[in-house]
Amino acid sequence: MKTSQKKYKFAVIATDVVIFTVQENQLKILLIKMKKHPYTNYWAAPGGLVKPAESVDRAAQRNLVEKTGVRNVYLEQLYTFGKAERDPFGRVVSVAYFALIPSDGVKLQTTAEYGDVTWFPVGKLPKLAYDHEEIIKYALNRLKAKLEYSNIVYGLLPKEFSLSDLQNMYEIILGKKFDKRNFRKRILSLNLIQRLRKKRRGVANRPAELYSFESRKPRVVKVL
Amino acid sequence: MKTSQKKYKFAVIATDVVIFTVQENQLKILLIKMKKHPYTNYWAAPGGLVKPAESVDRAAQRNLVEKTGVRNVYLEQLYTFGKAERDPFGRVVSVAYFALIPSDGVKLQTTAEYGDVTWFPVGKLPKLAYDHEEIIKYALNRLKAKLEYSNIVYGLLPKEFSLSDLQNMYEIILGKKFDKRNFRKRILSLNLIQRLRKKRRGVANRPAELYSFESRKPRVVKVL
DNA sequence: TCAAAAGTGTTCGTGCTACACCCATGC
C-alpha cells in the first residue's frame, strides 16, 4: 500500500438499496433485521461494502441479487449519505440506490425463508437502523417524483397488465385517485404501452384488455 | 485500526465540484490545470479527498472555498461516480457536486491569480481529466432540468436584478429564447421575486425595475 | 433627437377537468 493511499484511507464505501414492490395494494419495502449492537432488532435496507475491484453500481447490483435473488430489475442511484457519524462502527459512506420489483413476485428467494427479511408497507415501517429512515424518505420522494415524469412504473408491473393495474400503481404510490377516462387518455396518448389484443381470463367480470410496455428502458416523459 | 476496517479499506472518497457562473452572456465552468502524469495539461473540476472526521458535504464545501474563496453559494450533490478504473492513481470514488456562483463575481480569490485556474465557456471546454467530461455533462443536464422546476437561478443572480437579467439567465443556459411578455407574466405569477421599487441608474436607456428573490432557499416550483 | 433596452394586453387555440352509463364475464 502506497503512502499516499495510507494517508487518506479512512472511509469505507457501502451501498444500501431501498427495494420497492407493490403487494396487496400497498407499496412495500424490503428490510432486514439486524443483529449487531447497538442496532439489535432494528431493521435496515439491505446493504454491503463495495469490494476492491468492483464499481459502486455493481456492488449495489450484487447486494440486490444476494438479498432477493432477482436480476434485471430497475435499479437507480439515489444519493450518497456521508455524515461522519452515521455509522457507529466506523467511517462508512453509503451510496444509496433504489430498486423496483414487479408486483407479480419474480419469486424472491429469501423473502419467505427467513423471518429476518420482510416486506413492510411504507406506512408501517419498524424501527430503522443508522440513517435509513432518511434514506427511505429520500427514496420515496424520488419514486413519487419519477412516476410523474418518467416511465419507470414498468419496473413495478408484470410484463402484461391492464390499464386498471397501471392506474392502481399510480394511485397507491401517489396516494390519490385519478379519473379513469382521463387517466387512460393520457397514458395512451404517450405511446408508452401497446395493446396485446389479449384479455385476462378467469375473472368474474368483464375481462380487461392487456397491455405491455413498448420499451422497458428508463425514459423521461411527462406522465402526469 | 481495527481488523474489520483494514479488511475493507480499499477505496478513497473524493469530492469534485462543478462550479457554474454566467459571465459575458456565457455559461462558464471553473477548471484547474493538472500537473500529474498522465493528465499533465489536462483540466479538471476542482476536487479533493474527504478527511477522516469530515462529512462528504462538508468536504465539498471546503473544496469550493479553498478553490474560489466563496462561501454561502448554492451547492448540491449531483451523483456519485464509482467505476473501479476511473482514477489511474488508485481506487477513488468521487461524489460530485455542482455549485452556482452569482454573475456579479463575489470576487473569486484565485481566478485571475493563477493561470491554471480558469473559467471556460461550456461550449469550449478543454481536454478533461478522469471522467470529468461525464461529470460535467451530468451537471449541465441537472442544472438545465432544475431551472425548469425550481427557483435555483437565484444562485446565479446578484441580490438585485432586472427581469431581463433573469430572462437572460434562462436563455443562456437553456439555449433558447422566450417571449418577453409571457416570461414576465409567468415569473411574476409565481411570487418568487419581489419588486424593490428601485431602478437601475446610469444606463443609456430606459432604466429597469429591480427585483430580488423572496427567499434564497431551494424550492421546487414549475417555472417553465 | 437618436439609440437602446424596458415595459405592457389581447386574442386564439388547445389541452386539462369534470362527469355517468353500458358492457362482458363467472358464478
Add this chain to the structure above:
DNA sequence: GCATGGGTGTAGCACGAACACTTTTGA
C-alpha cells in the same frame, strides 16, 4: 340474473402561445 370491475365521449374552461408598439433614459 346479479355482482364485479372494464370500457367509453363530450362540453366547458383555464392556461399557454403568439404577437407590436410606446416609454424612458443617457449621450
